Amino acid sequence: MRLKLLSPGEMSADQKQIYDEAVAGKRGSAPPPMMAWLNSPGMAKHATRLGEFVRYDTIFPAKLSEIAILVTARHWASHYEWYAHKRLALKGGLDPKVIDDIRDRRTPAFDDPKAKMIYDLAKSLHEGHGVAKGLYDEAVKVLGERGVVEVIGLCGYYTMVSMTLNTFEFPLPDGEVSELA
Structure with a gap:
């Protein structure tokens, strides 16, 4: 692993908010790539939301x-x-x-x-x-x-x-x- 992934206790307020939103979402956990994306909180927020949509809410089963x-x-x-x-x-x-x-x-x-x-x-x-x-x-x-x-x-x-x-x-x-x- 090339990147140190942050534990929730090491996260900034923005990172923790995104992490908590992911855990509370349909996945029930923080997806692994999001843990890397948290280095750019804005990207992590939008990418994680897009991921939840394409995974659970498209017209396809x-x-x-x-x-x-x-x-x-x-x-x-x-x-x-x-x-x-x-x-x-x-x-x-x-x-x-x-x-x-x-x-x-x-x-x-x-x-x-x-x-x-x-x-x-x-x-x-x-x-x-x-x-x-x-x-x-x-x-x-x-x-x-x-x-x-x-x-x-x-x-x-x-x-x-x-x-x-x-x-x-x-x-x-x-x-x-x-x-x-």
């Missing part, structure tokens, strides 16, 4: 949101993010074969057109740095404009999370081994 998050974690080889969201994807009902395919950089087989579209959008955003017209038009048909915007939000937010976790070298919990090469 967890099973679908986690596809975009896992594609993002895999793209960035974010070991901690993969560890955390694989568990959440399984809990949300995502097929373990889909998770394994994303991990191994194989295109999963989907029986849900929304799941396939979220995967295709996330892959295009990360690998193609955008979305071609045909994919965009199909995405709007399948997910709606709000859905397209929210997939972009998921990929963008979890890119920032992955960059934070990777840059500051957040370790996996004791006894855990990364699945990502």
